[in-house]
Amino acid sequence: MVKKFNIELIPDMTGKVCIVTGSNTGIGKACAMELAQQNAHVIVASRTPARGIAAVKEIQETTGNAKVEFLQLDLASIESVSQFVTEFKAKNLPIHLLMNNAGVMACPYELSKDGIEMQFATNHASNIFVGHFYLTTQLLPIIEASAPSRIVNVSSNGHRFIQCRGLRLEELNDKDKYGSFMAYGRSKAANILFTRELNRRLEAKGVQNVYVNANHPGVVDSELARYSSPIIQKILKTFVLISTRDGSLTQMYLATSPDVEKNNIKGKYYIPYGVEKQPERESTSESNQTLLWDFTENLLKNIIPDYTGAGI
Numbered sequence: 001m002v003k004k005f006n007i008e009l010i011p012d013m014t015g016k017v018c019i020v021t022g023s024n025t026g027i028g029k030a031c032a033m034e035l036a037q038q039n040a041h042v043i044v045a046s047r048t049p050a051r052g053i054a055a056v057k058e059i060q061e062t063t064g065n066a067k068v069e070f071l072q073l074d075l076a077s078i079e080s081v082s083q084f085v086t087e088f089k090a091k092n093l094p095i096h097l098l099m100n101n102a103g104v105m106a107c108p109y110e111l112s113k114d115g116i117e118m119q120f121a122t123n124h125a126s127n128i129f130v131g132h133f134y135l136t137t138q139l140l141p142i143i144e145a146s147a148p149s150r151i152v153n154v155s156s157n158g159h160r161f162i163q164c165r166g167l168r169l170e171e172l173n174d175k176d177k178y179g180s181f182m183a184y185g186r187s188k189a190a191n192i193l194f195t196r197e198l199n200r201r202l203e204a205k206g207v208q209n210v211y212v213n214a215n216h217p218g219v220v221d222s223e224l225a226r227y228s229s230p231i232i233q234k235i236l237k238t239f240v241l242i243s244t245r246d247g248s249l250t251q252m253y254l255a256t257s258p259d260v261e262k263n264n265i266k267g268k269y270y271i272p273y274g275v276e277k278q279p280e281r282e283s284t285s286e287s288n289q290t291l292l293w294d295f296t297e298n299l300l301k302n303i304i305p306d307y308t309g310a311g312i
């Protein structure tokens with residue numbers, strides 16, 4: 001496949017502060033490594049301290065960049081997201097890039113600490129949707145103040161899984177109706193709908209230079225299939241899996257390429273390697289965008305007693 005974007009095209013990122021969720025392994029770690037290689041200040045936002053700290057050490061040793069740090073973030077817990085935001089704010093740093101990358105795929109039925117189906121809890125605005133929604137909207141004032149800045153929501157071609165059944169948010173926590181891949185598809189469709197709705201709201205507010213986009217990274221050789229049965233894992237291995245480095249390219253394009261600002265790329269969905277694609281209908285419907293936004297706001301109101309809303 002022709003690469004419209006490659007590692008050599010990642011520009012110098014000196015002076016840029018970048019948060020990458022789920023960057024202790026897989027595609028997120030590859031992104032954190034490339035950002036650090038280009039001199040960015042990188043926040044490795046991940047849930048397991050031992051894995052996060054090990055990744056930071058590896059990235060620092062490989063790139064020689066000391067400005068790589070771990071900050072704990074469990075996206076399946078709103079309390080943890082709040083703590084992350086508080087700790088990050090105490091650093092008084094700008095945010096030039098928020099890469100919402102962390103995700104889980106097709107895990108068995110489970111509710112998050114806040115009582116939300118795990119993939120939706122985690123993926124929404126990446127495959128931890130509610131956590132990423134809250135993280136993004138809480139950090140948005142800093143992202144706006146740091147503009148030009150970018151938000152990249154890592155979605156998946158799996159957003160297509162819901163094409164026949166629809167979003168069905170009312171079935172979110174219904175164990176009897178739970179299908180692990182359908183739930184993954186819903187969370188990944190949510191990433192695209194969130195991208196489009198957030199972009200719409202920023203434009204309505206008159207914000208010109210915050211670039212919010214979504215992507216599918218490709219079918220990548222990572223730990224993502226860890227919850228799948230050996231048979232499913234075997235089937236997935238029959239796909240031509242690309243490396244995490246190649247898998248990072250499309251989101252690195254949206255995160256760093258000067259094209260994004262030059263061509264005013266906003267609210268879009270990109271596939272490997274840096275090519276725009278129209279998502280499926282369920283993920284572009286304006287009524288789904290509004291429905292999802294209001295639904296998520298209501299979930300947060302139920303979890304956080306003094307929640308005052310996304311603020312945009």
Ligand SMILES: NC(=O)c1ccc[n+]([C@@H]2O[C@H](COP(=O)([O-])OP(=O)(O)OC[C@H]3O[C@@H](n4cnc5c(N)ncnc54)[C@H](OP(=O)(O)O)[C@@H]3O)[C@@H](O)[C@H]2O)c1
Binds near residue numbers: 025027045046104217
């Ligand atoms: N691999 C593919 O073929 C593929 C295809 C399409 C889309 N994607 C998307 O690409 C993104 C990255 O996936 P990957 O392939 O790199 O998978 P991966 O190797 O499994 O990495 C996932 C990352 O997300 C983190 N994570 C999971 N749950 C979390 C939580 N509650 N809070 C914070 N971090 C959490 C993991 O942390 P731990 O290590 O602590 O678990 C890990 O760092 C995901 O959004 C995925 O849906 C991947």
